[in-house]
Amino acid sequence: MGTIETNISNNIATITFYHPSSNSFPSSLLQKLTNEIDSLSKNDLVSILVLKSAGDGAFCAGASFNELLAVSNYEEGSDFFSGFANVINAMRRCPKIIVGRIHGKAVGGGVGLSAACDYTFATTKSDIKLSEIAIGIGPFVIEPAVSRKIGKVAMSEMTLTPTVWKTSKWALEKGLYTEVFESIEALDERLNEYLNELATYNYEALAEIKKVLWQDTQHWETLLYERAAISGRLVLSDFTKKALEKFKK
Template sequence: MILSGSINTVIQDAVAIITFSHPASNSFPSELLQKLTDEFYELDKNKEVAVIVLQSDGTGAFCAGASFDELLLISNFENGNKFFSGFANVINSMRKCSKLIIGRIQGKAVGGGVGLAAACDYVFATEKSDIKLSEIAIGIGPFVIEPAVSRKISKRAFSEMTLTPTEWKSAKWAKDNGLFSEVFSTLEELDERLNTFVFELSNYNIEALEEIKKIFWEGTESWDNLLYERAAISGRLVLSEYTKEALQKFKK
């Protein structure tokens, strides 16, 4: 049985806080990916919301990426393509959402978790928020999230991450390369600054914020097709014996 995790949204004073949770280091099975996608589209339609904060539950990992349990169960291309399209759906819903999305990254992020951070419009993190793209080590690659990550940190930095799949990059590295906007030594300091930041944003003209968001994401219209083409690559590669064996080792 694959645990589904949860998505919880609280709206207060024009700020929507989305909290995702999963017992396996806040990883994402397909059901949770769909719930998060749906939540962004719902909030996009909410005229009372000006800003969205995306965070995960707890004080440990921010997000461990794709659910290994579900990856191990993929037995055909159709299922593989559908699973990785879940990450394409989330990233597209974030870029299309008219509300500014602020990331709260309290801990480590791997794979799809890095993609989520990259799809945010502004990101707060702690010094514990190391990042890693481990996909190539298990026989696939960060294909779906690449456009979002490269858009923030450049192709050069993306290449560096991808080709060192067992190496953690520090939160300072992530900030220096453009993934994180601000980094704090403690979670308390982060939350104090985050609360001030979103309060100020939420009191600005909502229409102006929406127009600014459009500018941030100019030139990404091709992602409607590109991300699903990338999902198909991952859906094919996840069926390889190399990947199955690697996933078993990583799980252990």
């Protein structure tokens, strides 16, 4: 089912998620991540959050494919796609700056998590892809977060080329990534340097700038779940069922 682990040091909380299937997310793991972010948001001993995944392979392969295959009705589908809505809203509401450590490839919901971070470090292997439209659904839930970072035009380009990997250089140029490095080692060296500096800043000032960064997104509390309902309906279509069976085989 995967794990969520948190380490707190020097007022910095590092959340590490893991799943054996390329760090993908079943619903239960998404809920644990949501709960952990909400809990840390209220922790006075924490001023900065770091979101990372375990291993040196993919950063995040998105939602669990096995769980997607098991969706059998609209309610299940809507609940399933609400998982990433819960996490993105938790990240948006969190009064602490969230730094993303995107060490490897990100697909679908993994791109959404990257976009919901306030500052992101990546490597030259951190390519991205939105593959949802290829199976008859779409990146509806994560779209507001991704478009907020890279704009509608770049979002459209990714969405309508669902089999094409966009390079980390492309993601850097579009604004999804803030800094990109040749290796994980170089990334971590710079990340630690950045965090140690950020931790010395005025906590209240960081909290206020977080509000500014996420201004005019309060409607996401409704919007993201409306989007989840769209995916929940589409996943039951004949097109999607056939596409999923093809992928399964």
